[in-house]
Amino acid sequence: MGRRRPAFGVLYEGDFGLSELAARIFDAQAPDAGRALALAAEVAGLAEGEGAVELGDDVRRLLDSALPDDVLRTAWLAATLHRFDPSEHGMTLREWLSSLADRWPGPKAVAEEGPCEAVPALIRTSSLPEPSALARVTEEADAGLGFRLFLRAIKVHSGPVGKEQYDRLTALGKQFGYPGPLVHDGLDVRWPALDTGRRDALGDVGFSHLTAWFAGSWHHDTKPERALRQAAAADHEGQTPGSQAAFLLQDTIRLLDSALPTSTLTMLWLSATARGYNIDQLGMDGRDWLQRIAWMCREVLRDLAPAYTPPRPRAVTESADPVLRELRAVASRMADRTVSPHWEPIPGDEAAAVLEQVVTRVDPDLGFRLLLRMLDVLSVPITEDEYARYQRLAAHFGHHEHLVTEALWQRVEDSDAGERNS
Known part of the structure; x- marks a missing residue:
């Protein structure tokens, strides 16, 4: 019955x-x-x-x-x-x-x-x-x-x-x-202890996840501090409370500790959010904003996981080559498109150049997640073979398959439609 x-x-x-x-x-x-x-x-x-x-x-x-x-x-x-x-x-x-x-x-x-x-x-x-x-x-x-x-x-x-x-x-x-x-x-x-080495989220995490929160017109009715706190506390179902804040803090510290120029950090944020939150129009640069993000992560962790002491991110030992190959394979398609074409546009090739610096000078995993984000922002069509390779890369980094599915399933359909119409 x-x-x-x-x-x-x-x-x-x-x-x-x-x-x-x-x-x-x-x-x-x-x-x-x-x-x-x-x-x-x-x-x-x-x-x-x-x-x-x-x-x-x-x-x-x-x-x-x-x-x-x-x-x-x-x-x-x-x-x-x-x-x-x-x-x-x-x-x-x-x-x-x-x-x-x-x-x-x-x-x-x-x-x-x-x-x-x-x-x-x-x-x-x-x-x-x-x-x-x-x-x-x-x-x-x-x-x-x-x-x-x-x-x-x-x-x-x-x-x-x-x-x-x-x-x-x-x-x-x-x-x-x-x-x-x-x-x-x-x-x-x-819950098991907080550990950013355990990848049990059902989708995106960390800095790339945050940029999606700040895309679009959210800021017309939401204060940025509130949105930042909500994103940092948005643990996926089945995650230890505080996991998103821990991932975001880890990514943020990596970016702050890197040798990337402040202008590059600013460009990274503006392109990955499709200028959803224009920090450059508000008197902030990328480094200022990252420091605010890190502060909010620590506030959220004090609420959700008060016993957690965030360690310094471990040294990156992962090879950047697999991510670089995928980035360079779509770079020409990214160059044909523009971030925020109607308001202070950012050329797609500049966004791709910033991503390459993240992949090679910060963390290939973060660079891969931001690549998926930028392909979505720029509506870049991809092939089924590329989609399958992204799924394998996501598994290589320990992520759930939904990381790729959430960002790119529509891009594959668009690509197929383009081939049928050509």
């Missing part, structure tokens, strides 16, 4: 249905039956009334199952930490669920698509007390509902979650189409 609904993330920012009701009852400490019903009405009102559909659906699935009342009660009490037990108010769990179903009748059940077999196996191997009741909900009522009640039980019992288990929970949540906060909000995750 199960549901075929649009991605829940479209409707909800976090939890919903009976598991959201369990969360609110837990927060209410020890509500009476009237208060529990009022909380259910709040859940039903979520998403402009769509919450009533999910709540009624969850309730109906439990009522339509053959699960005995003691199993339902055990699963419910595990998810609420015994905050509200209908038996203490003269009702069985089924009788209480029936009272909810009278107010919010669920839709007819349809075939479910989801990881039905993986969920009960995960629950039964957990350290929760009496996990079998929750596992049976996933098997005999609904896998998604059982998974959500299992997450509630982990959270209310304050059970520590290791990184490997966190990744499994996140992957299951994605398969169900749940919004990320439904899984990770409230989990006590035991």
Whole structure:
């Protein structure tokens, strides 16, 4: 049994249905039956009334199952930490669920698509007390509902979650189409220590990631300091808190410690952001701005990872040759284009020359990430072979394949279209 609904993330920012009701009852400490019903009405009102559909659906699935009342009660009490037990108010769990179903009748059940077999196996191997009741909900009522009640039980019992288990929970949540906060909000995750040598981001990181934040017209309604803090704190799902700030600080220190002239640092920022934030028009040069970035990274790290002491970046031993080959292969196409053509334009060949200095004099990894960024900024078409080589280079540097996909998938399509039209 199960549901075929649009991605829940479209409707909800976090939890919903009976598991959201369990969360609110837990927060209410020890509500009476009237208060529990009022909380259910709040859940039903979520998403402009769509919450009533999910709540009624969850309730109906439990009522339509053959699960005995003691199993339902055990699963419910595990998810609420015994905050509200209908038996203490003269009702069985089924009788209480029936009272909810009278107010919010669920839709007819349809075939479910989801990881039905993986969920009960995960629950039964957990350290929760009496996990079998929750596992049976996933098997005999609904896998998604059982998974959500299992997450509630982990959270209310304050059970520590290791990184490997966190990744499994996140992957299951994605398969169900749940919004990320439904899984990770409230989990006590035991994160591994911050380490910029561990590349576990799902996309771009560091200075190249920051330049994308400052591209376009963001600055018309956002203060630069706020955007800088947001970017530095924008850890990818599954990263140790503070990871983005640590990566950004490492890149920034490398640039500041390099022999690149201040004018080159300024040009690097302006070209990679497509003049989204014109530091040269604000009386700042590239070195001034990098120092501000480093200061903000340290502020974010004090908030997110106060025990972390940023080490000096290790000496770069990676060969620049593979990145240089790719840069020089597209340099002529970059030269045919212009950064910010309508406002203080920057010739593409000048942007390519700055990138070559980053690759050879700062860090090939940073240079590669900025190459991907500049190909996107300049809308440079690339071939499928080039795209495949970039994926291999990303893997060589330890990055996720999404690093290339996010920046360049449209460029490959444009290239193919150009070949068809020629």
